[in-house]
Amino acid sequence: MILLPIILPFLSAVLLGLLGSPVQGAIANAVVTAALFGLTLAAWHFPGTGLIHADALGLNFGILTGFIGCTTALANIAYVRGAIARISPRLWRLYHALFQIVLGACLLGLYADNIGLLWAAMEGGTIAATLAVSLPRTPSALEAAWKYFILGGVGISLALFGTMLVYLAAQPALGPGLAAMSFTALSAHAPWMDGALLTLAFIFILFGYGTKAALVPLHGWLPDAYAEGPAPLTTALSGPMLNLALIAILRFRHLLQANLHSGGAALAPGPFLVTLGLASIILTGFSLARRRDARRFFGFSSIEHSGIAAFAFGIGGPVAIFAGLLHMAVHSLIKSGLFQALIRAAALRGSTAPGHYGFSHLRGLVHSNKYTARLLGGSMFALSALPPSGLFVSEFLIISQTIQRAPWLSLPLGLGLLLCAAAILRNLGPLMFAPAPPHTKKTKAGWEMHLVTLHLAASIALAFFMPLGLYHLFMNIAGALQ
Amino acid sequence: MNLTFSLAHLMGGILLLCAFAMLSQRRLAALITLYQIEAAVLAAAAFWQGYAQHELNLYFTGLITLVLKAIALPFALREIVRRFNLTRAVENTMPMALSMILGTLLIGVAVLVVLPSTMSAISLTREDLAIALSIVLLGLLVMIARRSALAQIIGFLSMENGLVLAAIGMPGMPFVAEFSVALLVLLAFLVVGIFLLRIREHFDTLDVTGIEAIERRGR
Numbered sequence A: 001m002i003l004l005p006i007i008l009p010f011l012s013a014v015l016l017g018l019l020g021s022p023v024q025g026a027i028a029n030a031v032v033t034a035a036l037f038g039l040t041l042a043a044w045h046f047p048g049t050g051l052i053h054a055d056a057l058g059l060n061f062g063i064l065t066g067f068i069g070c071t072t073a074l075a076n077i078a079y080v081r082g083a084i085a086r087i088s089p090r091l092w093r094l095y096h097a098l099f100q101i102v103l104g105a106c107l108l109g110l111y112a113d114n115i116g117l118l119w120a121a122m123e124g125g126t127i128a129a130t131l132a133v134s135l136p137r138t139p140s141a142l143e144a145a146w147k148y149f150i151l152g153g154v155g156i157s158l159a160l161f162g163t164m165l166v167y168l169a170a171q172p173a174l175g176p177g178l179a180a181m182s183f184t185a186l187s188a189h190a191p192w193m194d195g196a197l198l199t200l201a202f203i204f205i206l207f208g209y210g211t212k213a214a215l216v217p218l219h220g221w222l223p224d225a226y227a228e229g230p231a232p233l234t235t236a237l238s239g240p241m242l243n244l245a246l247i248a249i250l251r252f253r254h255l256l257q258a259n260l261h262s263g264g265a266a267l268a269p270g271p272f273l274v275t276l277g278l279a280s281i282i283l284t285g286f287s288l289a290r291r292r293d294a295r296r297f298f299g300f301s302s303i304e305h306s307g308i309a310a311f312a313f314g315i316g317g318p319v320a321i322f323a324g325l326l327h328m329a330v331h332s333l334i335k336s337g338l339f340q341a342l343i344r345a346a347a348l349r350g351s352t353a354p355g356h357y358g359f360s361h362l363r364g365l366v367h368s369n370k371y372t373a374r375l376l377g378g379s380m381f382a383l384s385a386l387p388p389s390g391l392f393v394s395e396f397l398i399i400s401q402t403i404q405r406a407p408w409l410s411l412p413l414g415l416g417l418l419l420c421a422a423a424i425l426r427n428l429g430p431l432m433f434a435p436a437p438p439h440t441k442k443t444k445a446g447w448e449m450h451l452v453t454l455h456l457a458a459s460i461a462l463a464f465f466m467p468l469g470l471y472h473l474f475m476n477i478a479g480a481l482q
Numbered sequence B: 001m002n003l004t005f006s007l008a009h010l011m012g013g014i015l016l017l018c019a020f021a022m023l024s025q026r027r028l029a030a031l032i033t034l035y036q037i038e039a040a041v042l043a044a045a046a047f048w049q050g051y052a053q054h055e056l057n058l059y060f061t062g063l064i065t066l067v068l069k070a071i072a073l074p075f076a077l078r079e080i081v082r083r084f085n086l087t088r089a090v091e092n093t094m095p096m097a098l099s100m101i102l103g104t105l106l107i108g109v110a111v112l113v114v115l116p117s118t119m120s121a122i123s124l125t126r127e128d129l130a131i132a133l134s135i136v137l138l139g140l141l142v143m144i145a146r147r148s149a150l151a152q153i154i155g156f157l158s159m160e161n162g163l164v165l166a167a168i169g170m171p172g173m174p175f176v177a178e179f180s181v182a183l184l185v186l187l188a189f190l191v192v193g194i195f196l197l198r199i200r201e202h203f204d205t206l207d208v209t210g211i212e213a214i215e216r217r218g219r
Helices: A004-018 A022-045 A056-083 A089-111 A115-134 A139-169 A183-188 A195-212 A221-228 A231-236 A239-261 A270-288 A294-315 A318-348 A370-383 A390-405 A407-433 A449-464 A468-481 B002-024 B028-053 B056-083 B096-117 B123-145 B149-169 B176-203 B207-218
Strands: none
Touching (some): A004 A022, A022 A056, A056 A089, A056 A468, A089 A115, A089 A231, A115 A231, A115 A239, A115 B176, A139 A195, A139 A239, A139 B149, A183 A239, A195 A239, A231 A294, A270 A294, A294 A390, A318 A390, A318 A468, A370 A449, A390 A407, B002 B096, B028 B149, B056 B149, B149 B176
16 A cells, blocks of 8 residues: 555656646646645555555655645646746656656655665656756756766765665674665664674765765755756755655664664764765855855755755754754745745746746846745745744754754854855845836736745744644654664 | 685676776777676676576676676767767876876775775675775776766766676675666666767757757647
């Protein structure tokens, strides 16, 4: 039964890839993705066994993936209607097929209880995502896709090497066979694994999956991919893939930590993660100030938030890991909503093609449409993590944990966060209230704008009004993975 | 058992030699030939491991490697070289001597990192793993040292060979054949990707859009 939410996207990818006009494809895509969201919810009742055995962490983020996929697919209908002439019908079919493959790969990676399957899911997701970036077929899109393919391919290869080393490290504890590749068995037997080999494996995995999580210095592909690909697929739907990579790193980090705690020879994983995380936060702080294209700008902001989550995992302890997971969930809700609003804003100004997302082109959004402007502004404000943004809660927890566990790190962390927030807020005012470019007319917002409201509401509810049951669940997950 | 060791090490050594020789070659045709030899030896190594470990999976891996990597992919690469007339020497980003010194250092690093940290593993795996890591690092170096996209791809392909070598040396590892198929899919997309990119560079405008415009009119 757990196979259903994984098989459904791959099956529908085949159908969507072969049949239908672009608009029909978009509608069918939305219907399938809505069904998929239902299945990810229902997966709680049948977590599966063996190779695909979802734990609470995978199930939770599976639901998040389903939700983001569902709203993106709904908003995608309007996008396709507006952009229909830009690429051929055949490429639109490929576009919708890739949409499903990315979703399916994410769910497979989240639900798999096997390091090999996790790797395969990452690989499939990477291939689909790079193909998606190349879809507009403009020279710059092909170049962005090429960059993504080379960097992503090297990352995936390094991750495979790391995966094999984990298997080898598990030999003393579990012996040859499938058990040495199962997360459940590995984390139960982590104390008896070969610590030195496990450390070596973690380095490879950190750099491999770190490429997919866009941690500095492995982030080069992300801003280009965000800026050049077809917007809904490469931006609004990119959050789940980043989450999957971070969760993979978190799981392997746990093996290392468990080995270390029981007297194994593994090195502490914290310093590696903290270094990459801090580098991501500080570098984006400086890069954000110089970006003129909104999609590139928010791409860098994704790197920042990936870095914050990695930093939290590096700090360690149940509270910091809880905060890191919360940060990932809230950030992907906000970011996906933001991109949906951004696509709509660009549509109000004439075109959603790459190159029409310059801040100077979009400025003075209230003069076009108040609702869209408020939502985009609200999402941007939320990204800066000032209250009442949901990110405030997670960042507050992370900072307080840093002060408790590694006080001297709180200074660079705070500085980096401040730089990023300042860069975001500096762009917020002109984008909303500056005089609009000439010939700007008032237009109506589409019904799909309510989805962005839903995203923002969900992010605030998740952070400030988290149900007690969910809180205990997340605390348990974080406790088990500390 | 002794023959198992020495033959496996011999083949690992040849693989490493091929990977290292790639650093010294300036011409794409020579790079492709080196890659072809590397893939053929890798296939032989997979067959040999399959025989030694009595694993049907490894025979399958060897077969895939032989047919697709040693025959089909080099054929496609040569076709690209011929079609786009890429016979001239590839530009380097660093002097040849420097890249070879770096390559030697990388092999040293790989051996120093792998051998001490795998004391508990069986000896065959240890040395195979050191060779595999060297090949992976050398592949990365080739990618850095060459400016042409096709040469970078060949570096990438060589790196994948290192990964498959590591996989077949793992005792009883599941999914080895599946991994090599998954890697091949990645490689196939890379080769197709270079095809698209070369088309674009060659005609200066994006030829593919022209094709699509014609296609739309035809509908």
